[in-house]
Amino acid sequence: MHCYRPTQSFCQAILLCIAFIRLANCYGRIINPIGHHADPQPISRIQDDGKRWYYFPSANGSEAEVNMFASTNLNDVYSTNAPWNRHSIFNFTKNDQQNPEAPAMFKWNETNYVMYVSSNGPTGNRIYALHNDGRDLTSGWTFAGVVSYSDGTTLIGYDAFALSHPNGNKYLFYTNTTTIFVNKLLPDYGFATLQPKQGGNGTIVASRVELPFTEAPAVLISGDKLNFLYSQNSFFSPNYTTYNIPVSTDADPLDPDTWSKPKPVQVLASSEKNGVYGTGSVGAFTGPDGKPWLAYTCFYQQKAFDRYTSDPRYVQVQPLHLMNDEIQPLIPVKPGHKMQKAQNDAYIPRYTNLDLRFFKKPPVREGK
Numbered sequence: 105m106h107c108y109r110p111t112q113s114f115c116q117a118i119l120l121c122i123a124f125i126r127l128a129n130c131y132g133r134i135i136n137p138i139g140h141h142a143d144p145q146p147i148s149r150i151q152d153d154g155k156r157w158y159y160f161p162s163a164n165g166s167e168a169e170v171n172m173f174a175s176t177n178l179n180d181v182y183s184t185n186a187p188w189n190r191h192s193i194f195n196f197t198k199n200d201q202q203n204p205e206a207p208a209m210f211k212w213n214e215t216n217y218v219m220y221v222s223s224n225g226p227t228g229n230r231i232y233a234l235h236n237d238g239r240d241l242t243s244g245w246t247f248a249g250v251v252s253y254s255d256g257t258t259l260i261g262y263d264a265f266a267l268s269h270p271n272g273n274k275y276l277f278y279t280n281t282t283t284i285f286v287n288k289l290l291p292d293y294g295f296a297t298l299q300p301k302q303g304g305n306g307t308i309v310a311s312r313v314e315l316p317f318t319e320a321p322a323v324l325i326s327g328d329k330l331n332f333l334y335s336q337n338s339f340f341s342p343n344y345t346t347y348n349i350p351v352s353t354d355a356d357p358l359d360p361d362t363w364s365k366p367k368p369v370q371v372l373a374s375s376e377k378n379g380v381y382g383t384g385s386v387g388a389f390t391g392p393d394g395k396p397w398l399a400y401t402c403f404y405q406q407k408a409f410d411r412y413t414s415d416p417r418y419v420q421v422q423p424l425h426l427m428n429d430e431i432q433p434l435i436p437v438k439p440g441h442k443m444q445k446a447q448n449d450a451y452i453p454r455y456t457n458l459d460l461r462f463f464k465k466p467p468v469r470e471g472k
């Protein structure tokens with residue numbers, strides 16, 4: 105046929121154009137999931153090169169290793185195609201400190217970063233502190249102690265999360281699996297010592313002992329609100345879900361009775377429509393637009409998974425929506441779709457698959 109070849113090359117040209125437009129349109133945008141990991145507690149910071157660097161610590165339980173994934177590109181921070189983003193930063197001693205999990209780091213002050221990692225061993229569960237001077241977060245981490253109370257007793261717990269509070273104190277949140285506690289850190293003793301609570305281990309800030317898990321505490325401070333996030337139910341099941349308790353920063357973190365609005369708000373749950381399940385174990389961080397984003401764990405099957413034989417969990421990231429500095433409920437975005445900025449400053453997921461929607465002008469303005 106005479107017209108076969110011209111038609112074909114016309115089509116090829118069109119497809120090529122579309123490919124270029126898609127590439128340009130995707131540039132700098134995030135496509136979820138960003139990696140096959142769990143329990144993200146990232147931080148980001150702008151470094152001397154003027155770029156925002158993302159740091160996602162991740163533990164390999166079976167190897168007792170802690171790795172730091174670092175990149176200026178949120179899309180490829182965990183990527184197996186970019187193995188240079190993975191840095192081995194600390195090895196625990198197998199059989200002594202096993203199954204390290206849920207590493208969470210925080211900026212103690214300008215010259216100190218501290219990471220807390222839970223791990224079990226013959227003596228039970230412990231939380232270990234690692235230290236870095238802040239110059240290079242991909243190396244130079246050293247052991248900084250077993251988290252203990254100043255009276256000498258050792259803390260038993262998981263999922264530690266530390267923060268500097270506007271009131272000048274530092275606090276450590278952690279769980280015993282069903283109950284989340286908080287204690288004040290005592291900097292005079294180093295990076296791993298807590299003030300014990302009178303007559304107990306810590307102040308209870310969330311507890312549902314009848315449920316399998318109440319865990320993974322995380323905090324986002326925005327304006328005069330401390331958003332206290334945690335996850336509940338079973339991490340291997342679609343019923344895993346995330347709550348937020350917005351607390352005034354004027355309130356005493358050690359005295360929940362002073363928290364004016366203690367009712368937990370469910371902010372993240374499975375979305376049947378988007379095929380995203382088991383959304384929990386979250387970490388807030390500063391995203392590409394300089395605003396708060398959320399990284400969370402999820403999976404893509406409707407049924408609970410067998411946690412002893414498989415781990416289908418992935419990490420997704422998306423912008424947080426705050427109102428009066430309080431985290432608003434968000435719907436987990438559909439994987440494989442890019443996110444673009446909408447006029448009202450909210451983010452909307454858009455199809456990357458070629459379809460007619462692509463040609464309709466979306467209500468989008470380019471990012472700054």
Ligand SMILES: *[C@@H]1O[C@H](CO)[C@@H](O)[C@H](O)[C@H]1NC(C)=O
Pocket residue numbers: 164165166167
């Ligand atoms: C841990 O490391 C081992 C050995 O490199 C690897 O086979 C395994 O997939 C890793 N596990 C995770 C959860 O990354």
Ligand SMILES: *[C@@H]1O[C@H](CO)[C@@H](O)[C@H](O)[C@H]1NC(C)=O
Pocket residue numbers: 169192193194195
């Ligand atoms: C941890 O162990 C692995 C495997 O033996 C090794 O390649 C890596 O360099 C070690 N990391 C550190 C920080 O010592």
Ligand SMILES: *[C@@H]1O[C@H](CO)[C@@H](O)[C@H](O)[C@H]1NC(C)=O
Pocket residue numbers: 280281282283313
């Ligand atoms: C966790 O602590 C709460 C409050 O002290 C207690 O009731 C519960 O039994 C503890 N759970 C576990 C698994 O230790």
Ligand SMILES: *[C@@H]1O[C@H](CO)[C@@H](O)[C@H](O)[C@H]1NC(C)=O
Pocket residue numbers: 212213214215216291294
């Ligand atoms: C940073 O923290 C360390 C350890 O608590 C302390 O010794 C040092 O004085 C602090 N630096 C500043 C500038 O506050």
Ligand SMILES: *[C@@H]1O[C@H](CO)[C@@H](O)[C@H](O)[C@H]1NC(C)=O
Pocket residue numbers: 260280303304305
């Ligand atoms: C403190 O925690 C330990 C270990 O979980 C537990 O055995 C003990 O009962 C707790 N003490 C109080 C007063 O809750």
Ligand SMILES: *[C@@H]1O[C@H](CO)[C@@H](O)[C@H](O)[C@H]1NC(C)=O
Pocket residue numbers: 315316337338340341342343344408
């Ligand atoms: C959540 O799902 C798990 C696994 O299917 C189940 O064991 C657990 O009881 C469920 N929890 C709730 C609160 O529904």
